[in-house]
Amino acid sequence: MNEKRNIVITGIGVVSPIGIGKNAYWEGLIEGKTGFKAITLFETAPFGIHVAGEISDFNPVDLLGKKGLRELDRSTRLVNAAAKLALDDGRLDITEDNTHSTGVSVGSTFGSLHSISQFDRQGLIDGPRYVNPSLFPNTVLNSPASRISIRFRIKGFNTTISTGFCAGLDAISYACDFIRLKRVHRVLAGGVEELCEETFHGFHALGCLSGSDGSEPRCCPFDRRRNGTVLSEGAAVLILEDEEQAVRRGAHITARILGCGNHFDPEAKRDFSHEGKGLKEAIALALHDAGIASEDIECIIAGANSTKGLDRLETRAIKEMFGNRAYAIPVTAIKSMIGESFSASGSLAVVAAAGIVTRHVIPATVNYRERDPECDLDCVPNESRQKNVGTVLVLAADPYGNNSAVIVGTFPGNG
Amino acid sequence: MTKRVVITGLGVVSSIGIGWRDFWHSLLAGTSGISPVTSFDTSDHFTRKGGEIKQFRPERFMPEEDVKFHNRASHFAVAAARLALEDSRLTDDDLSRCGTGICMGTTLGSVQSVEIINEMDVIRKEQTIPAELIGQVPTHSTPSLVSRHFGIKGPLMMFSTACAAGNYAIGYGFDLIQLGKADIVLVGGSDPFSKVAFTGFNQLSAVAPEQCQPFDKNRKGMMVAEGAGILVLESLDNARERSAPIYAELLGYGLSCDAGHMTNPSIDGVATCMVKALQAAGIDANDVDYISAHGTGTLANDKTECAAIKKVFGDRYREIPISSIKSMIGHTMGAASALEAICCALTVKHDIIPPTINWETADPECDVDCVPNRAREHVVTIALNNSYAFGGNNASLVLKKYIA
Numbered sequence: 001m002n003e004k005r006n007i008v009i010t011g012i013g014v015v016s017p018i019g020i021g022k023n024a025y026w027e028g029l030i031e032g033k034t035g036f037k038a039i040t041l042f043e044t045a046p047f048g049i050h051v052a053g054e055i056s057d058f059n060p061v062d063l064l065g066k067k068g069l070r071e072l073d074r075s076t077r078l079v080n081a082a083a084k085l086a087l088d089d090g091r092l093d094i095t096e097d098n099t100h101s102t103g104v105s106v107g108s109t110f111g112s113l114h115s116i117s118q119f120d121r122q123g124l125i126d127g128p129r130y131v132n133p134s135l136f137p138n139t140v141l142n143s144p145a146s147r148i149s150i151r152f153r154i155k156g157f158n159t160t161i162s163t164g165f166c167a168g169l170d171a172i173s174y175a176c177d178f179i180r181l182k183r184v185h186r187v188l189a190g191g192v193e194e195l196c197e198e199t200f201h202g203f204h205a206l207g208c209l210s211g212s213d214g215s216e217p218r219c220c221p222f223d224r225r226r227n228g229t230v231l232s233e234g235a236a237v238l239i240l241e242d243e244e245q246a247v248r249r250g251a252h253i254t255a256r257i258l259g260c261g262n263h264f265d266p267e268a269k270r271d272f273s274h275e276g277k278g279l280k281e282a283i284a285l286a287l288h289d290a291g292i293a294s295e296d297i298e299c300i301i302a303g304a305n306s307t308k309g310l311d312r313l314e315t316r317a318i319k320e321m322f323g324n325r326a327y328a329i330p331v332t333a334i335k336s337m338i339g340e341s342f343s344a345s346g347s348l349a350v351v352a353a354a355g356i357v358t359r360h361v362i363p364a365t366v367n368y369r370e371r372d373p374e375c376d377l378d379c380v381p382n383e384s385r386q387k388n389v390g391t392v393l394v395l396a397a398d399p400y401g402n403n404s405a406v407i408v409g410t411f412p413g414n415g
Numbered sequence: 416m417t418k419r420v421v422i423t424g425l426g427v428v429s430s431i432g433i434g435w436r437d438f439w440h441s442l443l444a445g446t447s448g449i450s451p452v453t454s455f456d457t458s459d460h461f462t463r464k465g466g467e468i469k470q471f472r473p474e475r476f477m478p479e480e481d482v483k484f485h486n487r488a489s490h491f492a493v494a495a496a497r498l499a500l501e502d503s504r505l506t507d508d509d510l511s512r513c514g515t516g517i518c519m520g521t522t523l524g525s526v527q528s529v530e531i532i533n534e535m536d537v538i539r540k541e542q543t544i545p546a547e548l549i550g551q552v553p554t555h556s557t558p559s560l561v562s563r564h565f566g567i568k569g570p571l572m573m574f575s576t577a578c579a580a581g582n583y584a585i586g587y588g589f590d591l592i593q594l595g596k597a598d599i600v601l602v603g604g605s606d607p608f609s610k611v612a613f614t615g616f617n618q619l620s621a622v623a624p625e626q627c628q629p630f631d632k633n634r635k636g637m638m639v640a641e642g643a644g645i646l647v648l649e650s651l652d653n654a655r656e657r658s659a660p661i662y663a664e665l666l667g668y669g670l671s672c673d674a675g676h677m678t679n680p681s682i683d684g685v686a687t688c689m690v691k692a693l694q695a696a697g698i699d700a701n702d703v704d705y706i707s708a709h710g711t712g713t714l715a716n717d718k719t720e721c722a723a724i725k726k727v728f729g730d731r732y733r734e735i736p737i738s739s740i741k742s743m744i745g746h747t748m749g750a751a752s753a754l755e756a757i758c759c760a761l762t763v764k765h766d767i768i769p770p771t772i773n774w775e776t777a778d779p780e781c782d783v784d785c786v787p788n789r790a791r792e793h794v795v796t797i798a799l800n801n802s803y804a805f806g807g808n809n810a811s812l813v814l815k816k817y818i819a
Contacts, residue, residue, distance in 0.1 A: 100687070104672070108575075109524075109553055117529055120611050124537045127459045128614040136615035137677040137805055141524055141554070141575035146806025149674040155684070157670035158808050159583060162524060162575040163555045170572065177590055183670075198529075205549045264517075264562045264569030270550050278569065400559035402571050 010251040011090020011239030013082035017053035026355040029363035030384045034337050042197035047204050049211040053232020053339030075111035076144040079192035082235035083148045090239040103156035103184045105175040106145035107167025107191035107343045114196035156184040166396045168346025169404035173260035175240050185245040190237035191347040221304035221333030222379045224372035229305040232339025236347035255354040258407040261285025268401040272309035276317035278403040286405035298389045301349045303396045304333040305340040315375045332380045333365040346396045353392035353408035420592050422760045423659040424503025424647030426495035430466045442769035443790040448744045460617050462624045466640025466745030467608050486528045486551040487607035489560045491643035496561045503647040516570040516597035517558045518588040520580025520604035522748035524554030527607045577804035581753030586668035588648045598653040605643035606748035613639045621713050629710035629739035630785040632778035637711040640745030644753030663760040666813040667695030673807025686723035688809035696813035700728050704795040707755045709803045710739025721781045738786040742772045752802035759798040763816040766794050
């Protein structure tokens with residue numbers, strides 16, 4: 001149990017507001033493409049905000065075919081499309097021989113919220129006997145992940161984790177534990193959230209969205225002008241695999257997952273912690289898990305989403321963890337381009353990290369204009385940067401107190 | 416170099432008792448917790464009964480402020496956690512000295528908050544929804560509140576693997592201790608009575624009108640219910656060091672996925688799950704003395720589960736007592752397997768098996784020994800706790816009588 005097993009990424013599937021497929025996503029990040037557009041999925045008049053990271057070019061039929069699509073909600077379509085892309089990218093066929101040694105681990109917190117709410121509203125409006133029973137299975141939070149197993153016949157295990165902003169990273173951490181415990185050889189791990197009226201209403205009502213004051217919404221992490229985030233949607237699925245098994249089946253290895261950490265912060269009570277103790281602990285645990293020192297971290301992908309609290313909390317935690325070296329580490333906020341996709345964001349960030357260690361370019365924090373003395377780290381402003389990076393730290397913090405960190409590293413064989 | 420993991424505290428919020436002693440006493444007496452649903456109007460539903468908890472007073476367990484700002488799922492969870500921690504004789508000092516974590520499970524998450532919001536919007540046409548109500552919708556607000564309340568440091572996990580979520584949470588708590596990520600983990604599940612669940616299962620014709628009768632030939636379905644069960648999991652070393660009470664040892668667990676149908680269970684999927692649990696526990700089918708069935712009382716579940724048990728246990732299947740406490744408390748969703756794990760811990764501790772009540776007529780497709788109607792004294796060294804969920808997410812746990 002104590003012998004440490006290396007865990008590698010052997011396949012990547014992404015459906016994001018700036019690109020569908022790994023390469024389109026990575027290129028979008030490097031180009032500084034933003035994915036914010038007019039919302040078409042629901043009526044925006046009641047909110048006075050009309051822009052979000054809606055994936056308007058997402059056509060599930062392209063990736064999944066017509067069959068069996070009708071009853072699937074948007075989250076399920078997004079994450080199944082990402083799973084399909086990951087399986088194709090990893091050239092992994094699920095067969096009777098490997099189905100029991102393959103699992104699924106997905107982070108999603110509001111992925112089924114629209115289905116739940118619509119099901120309930122139909123009962124209120126038309127009466128409970130007129131509710132469509134075939135839509136009931138969509139109301140369980142594990143429906144999107146379970147449909148990955150059903151569609152691709154994956155039998156090892158299937159888990160859904162709902163820890164808010166941290167869920168995308170927590171699903172990866174859980175998958176790594178299962179591989180280390182030798183329960184399976186590989187896991188399709190990731191996260192998903194759909195853009196819907198209910199989630200939008202929630203973020204709006206809690207004052208988290210930019211543009212609540214009538215101004216043009218902008219997502220500008222670490223910028224003094226930041227006044228809320230831009231909500232978005234997306235899904236990312238990574239094939240995480242025991243390195244020995246991956247080598248044995250001749251898989252192409254993109255990067256390694258070096259370590260994971262998770263820690264609670266009691267100071268957060270529906271608002272981000274100020275001190276960031278929990279986030280610092282999560283980083284320390286991830287470093288310990290990876291068996292590396294803080295000096296080894298060469299780049300950080302922050303969870304920073306252009307809200308006052310989160311960007312400040314992360315800056316503070318990074319400074320306290322890395323001391324004087326904090327200013328020498330590029331700390332990029334990719335949500336400036338893809339927006340806040342909640343439980344999907346962590347897995348989208350891990351995919352970005354895998355891109356950094358393979359392409360040797362750090363995506364920028366775009367929309368950056370005015371320096372904030374409370375967020376004064378090197379946020380890679382506006383221009384992506386060529387740099388040979390071997391180790392990337394990915395962060396997530398949740399206003400209810402959870403904090404997670406994952407470290408991604410170069411696969412030595414890739415040179 | 417495997418760490419032994421033991422159960423050192425039990426916390427129960429159920430329709431037949433709050434606190435494990437009342438719950439256990441009621442289980443052994445064959446008490447039903449089913450009653451007419453009062454939390455919403457059922458006059459347009461096909462059925463009217465469910466397993467609501469009518470005697471629960473959240474003020475007993477937390478300050479008024481927390482009662483006001485959190486939903487029923489969280490109230491249940493804090494109450495069950497408090498009861499479990501007290502039962503385990505864990506002091507604040509113990510909790511600050513040890514590595515602690517929390518893993519919880521739920522089916523529909525904070526769906527009750529969504530139901531309240533929709534009712535305000537659709538029926539009462541209220542213009543604004545209070546922010547504190549919206550703040551209850553994220554389902555991880557429940558384990559977060561528990562962690563804050565009792566100083567649990569993390570890891571924090573919320574599993575939303577539907578009706579098997581409790582077992583998923585207990586299993587991962589076991590893993591966290593094995594992996595050295597925590598010494599003590601609060602594990603379990605909490606779900607409030609949900610209109611969405613009641614309507615949905617009604618529309619699938621899966622709800623019994625009067626009583627839940629697992630394994631009975633004339634069974635008519637499940638009973639939607641609510642509750643919470645929290646257990647304290649602890650490394651044996653830690654438990655010994657502080658002379659903690661020990662109910663049972665957790666030997667391991669198995670997960671599987673049917674990868675077939677969203678709502679119909681599969682014999683192979685369920686059987687694989689039991690086999691994986693036995694393998695993880697390092698035992699074989701002959702060692703099992705009791706099975707706490709998923710046993711929802713639906714036609715499909717009980718038939719499939721019995722067929723899977725036959726497949727795994729062969730000729731021995733009729734010798735193993737198999738009961739379903741859902742006959743008494745109904746299906747408490749994400750809490751179900753946690754409450755059943757508590758039942759298993761008490762069964763191996765006391766060598767008494769709670770019955771499957773409401774059993775009248777034998778079903779040739781469910782010809783197991785379901786401990787009909789009356790609790791039974793029986794030496795139970797190893798208990799297997801089954802749980803299955805929508806999506807074909809299966810989880811089985813193995814518990815063992817604690818022997819130093």
